[in-house]
Amino acid sequence: MRAVRRGFGIVLGLILWGLGGVAQAQQQKVWVQIDAEPTLSAAMDTARAYGARFDQVQGYQLGSGGYAIVLGPMESGVAVTTLQGLLAQNMIAAGSALSSGQAFGQQFWPVGAADQTAVAQNLPLAQDDALGLDEEGRRAVQTALKWFGYYAGFIDGNIGSGSRAAIAAWQTAQGYDPTGVLSADQSASLIDTFRAEDRAFGLETITDPIAGIEISLPMAMLTLDSTTPPFVRYAAKNGSGVTALLISQPGGTQATLSDLYDLLQKLDIMPVVGDRTLESSYFTLTGRSAKIQTHAYAEIVGGAVKGYVLSWDATKGDQMLRMAAMMQSSFRSTGDVVLDPASLPLDEAAKRGLLAGMSVKDPKATRSGFFIDQAGSVLTTIEAVENCGTITLDQNHGAKVSFADKASGVAVLTPEAAIAPRSVAVFAPDMPHVGSPIAVSGYSYGARLSAPILTQGTLEETQGLNGEQGLLRLALQAMPGDAGGPVLDKAGVVVGLLLPAQIKAGKDLPDGVAYAISATALAKVLTHPQGPSVQMAQSTAVEAPTANALHRALRDMTVLVSCWD
DSSP: OOOOOOOOOOOOOOOSSSSSSHHHTTTTTEEEEEEEEESSHHHHHHHHHHHTTSSSSSEEETEEEEEEEEEEEEEEHHHHHHHHHHHHTOOOOOOOOOOOOOTTEEEETTTTOHHHHHHHHHHOOOOOTTTTHHHHHHHHHHHHHHHHSSSOOOOOOOOOOOHHHHHHHHHHHTTSSSOSOOOOOHHHHHHHHHHHHHHTTTTEEEEETTTTTTEEEEEEEEEEEEEETTEEEEETTTTTOOOEEEEEOOOOOOHHHHHHHHHHBBTSSOOOOSSSOOOSSEEHHHHHHHHSEEEEEEEEEETEEEEEEEEEEGGHHHHHHHHHHHHHHHHHOOOOOOOOSOSSSSOOHHHHHHTTTOOOOOOEEEEEEEEOOOTOOEEHHHHTTTTSEEETTTTEEEEEEEEEETTEEEEEEEEESSOOOOOOOEEEEOOOOOEEEEEEETTTTGGSSSSOOOEEEEEEEEOOOTTOOEEEEEEEEOOOGGTTTTOOOOTEEEEEOOOOOEEEETTTTHHHHEEEHHHHHHHHHHHHTTTTOOOOOEEOOOOOOHHHHHHHHHHHHEEEEEOOO
């Protein structure tokens, strides 16, 4: 959880107290104050949220008004290290500081856990040892709970509210009563199950002094392969199907981060379908296909970008997702050192170095399509999506063929996740006159350009060469990537859909001749009882839009359709 600062602030700076200054402070127990709230209700919610992540979360009313959420108590040296580490990872509020606890009043969190004598005397609260385990055993419990996804706090051997909640969640999943306290048998089962997976993965904490990265890796499945800035590469061991990269890239800027984000998506190991998040200081990438799954993370650390990539055989399932979560929680930068001494954003030479020896993926084919409803349905040609292992829209959104009509050659694609189109097609109720100017909006050059191209032409005939109805013959210099794109009149209204260049087996059309299925024919297909029942928007416009408005609508309506193995 990243704490959000509210109007009621935390006291800034390191607070030293008492008569002896630093010397006396070092002998006392202190707290790390991580948040504050103006009301008890808000403070309870905030403490509960932190408690799901950290142990030793406590809450106290402040004498000056408001409510403090704190971690501790702990030795002052430990507190300083804890504070610095949490701030560096943006896990607590930016104004977090140390506190002596002298301003603490009544304890409100955990509920019913007040020990006012200890608070008043600045003494450590009693360690809960109800598990009947020594510190090593308690750490093993926390490690196992973290591995199985129930615990997100520190591995410190302190069984507090966060650990109790994680134990209860694990007990519920296993069919036990969620007491928050492990029996001897439950403790053994939890730890033994984890250790069996641990042996299979061979989890090791790897510290790479050249890359300046520390991280847990499944070394039973990996072998160190090579170091080529900005990557340390780990290959699969004994056919494990698991590979990994450590990333240590100079240039701690948003430009560097963004370049790396774009480049990783071009690699074969990053499937095109998956969640993508790019923020100002970090990014996450996930990709999944029938063959592999991949998780990547990178963040700006000082003057560098550091991160990792883990890729695995898709059949390995939940265990590898747990491994990815473990890598995420264990990953940290160990200093300012990077693999390359340069400290600039990626230039072309750096990009070539990044991809050296890496397989870059390309789609089998790219075509065009366009949004036809507010649900994000896309109309394109069957030829665009035949024999595809994966289909994407605008490279980032996975899609499935929800309807195909072989007679007309058109297909409707439905996005796997919701898309909210900024513009959808408006269809012409009548065909334009022969000789009228038309245009096609399409991705002539595939993904090489980030926006569709408008290709101008003329409507030559409203039937096929053999008198076929529902076809439009166009005088147009179309390219293969334009197929599936909308054919528009001068007002930007859709009068048809561009078909592939070869409309008959063994027949190549002369240069500059193209065919489209008309809007009238499209309407019959899309509204047929056995069709997709798409609600087609009909044009009511009486005036042509401005040039800027037309181009903006076409850009927002036209979609890059990519076919992948």
